Amino acid sequence: MPAAMTATKGLRVRVDRERCQGHARCFALAPELFELDQWGNGRERGDGSVAAALEAKARLAQANCPEIAVEIIEE
């Protein structure tokens, strides 16, 4: 699959701050990639870079956000 082949190069996650309502699913499923602010709203850790070993978790977080606020950017 092309997605898997490019995973080792730039895969990044991003939380759309406008859409996020703090369900905290991303943090529960992939705490290595996401963190929560003081109100419990999600954001990506650092610049959102996803190590190859964490790609499945990134996709799980994206697939379970009720607000569709988690984006995966393939560079």
Add this chain to the structure above:
Amino acid sequence: MSERPPVTDWATDFDHLDPRWSENPYPIWDELRQTCPIAHTDRFLGTYFPSRYEDVRAIAYDTEHFSSRRPVVREVRPPLIPAPPITSDPPEHKPAKQILLPAFTPEAVERIEPRTRGICRELVGRIADKGACDAAVAYAQEIPVRVIAHMLGVPEQDGDLFRKWIKEILEIGITDYEVLMRAQGEMTAYFAEKIAARRTSPGEDLIGYLVNVRVADRPLSDAHINGTLRLVLIAGIDTTWSAIGSCLWHLAQHPQDRRRLIAESGLMASAIEEFLRAYAPVTMAREVVKETQIAGCTFKPGHMILLSFPAANRDPAMFADANQVIIDRTQNRHAAFGLGIHRCVGSNLARMEIGVALAEWLARIPEFRIDPNAPVTWSKGTVRGPRELPLLLSA
């Protein structure tokens, strides 16, 4: 409520207090999604019922046409009873919610987990050696009452009072205005006394926090604090009680799911999400404040909307095999805690309580089934869950 005229047609005359709806609403919703995805009834002074996920979501996101000021569909329109933030619309909603959110983050909830586990162990210890129990009464209903009492800093012994108010406000009060207003008055008086006490001797609990919190350098009014406390009490108890009860109801009938959860504890997280999807307890309401159209249906101002996250969660257009409970479902954007700005403030707390309640139960009572000689009964109205859940337990 035996005098209610029976429903003749779910599309034009639905009644969510009808016993068929309380006992098993899913076939009704499946049919409506096919035949009339936005149903309407003249009951409850005019109310719409969307049954598709996409329409529920569109309404939840549209705060311009749909107000949250009346969060429950009733047969009367009582005076507005603010309980911020659940009854708040923009722009008041966001600051009211931000006050409450830090007390309910996963980190904050983790601090209550040991207490929750202690409560569950104590309860399950009383049940485990018996051959039978009513799991709704002896287990599910006790857990959130005690956890919320602990958070608020009020006596656990007041739990009977809390359950009485909740039944009066969310069940009896749908059709009985006098009972509703009396219960609201009693709760307000109860919390007024607690707030006054915290003003003289502050505490570390949620009431103490709300008394001390400052928004733009100003304290909250007593009316605001009181409304928020009434919200936390009402929204935090029979919702989670219902969810825990529904999980046990399911597990009592699905030995494979039970045994998988015991063997693979890593499945608990996805199982909880799936139980929340399939047996979502909470239906909210909106009031149409400006005419608009959704899915070709005109929404008239003054009418209410029965905003059923449980129905959205069973929509096959959104969830494959929507009527099947698949405890390792990997894609699950369920709406059990709502969608948009009114996402349940207690969602992290509820998840923690459900997870601890199930783990502690299964650790002591791995085998159980529904007692075939005693009825399971379900709540009526806006929160759905078993109110009597007679189980036979095997050691």
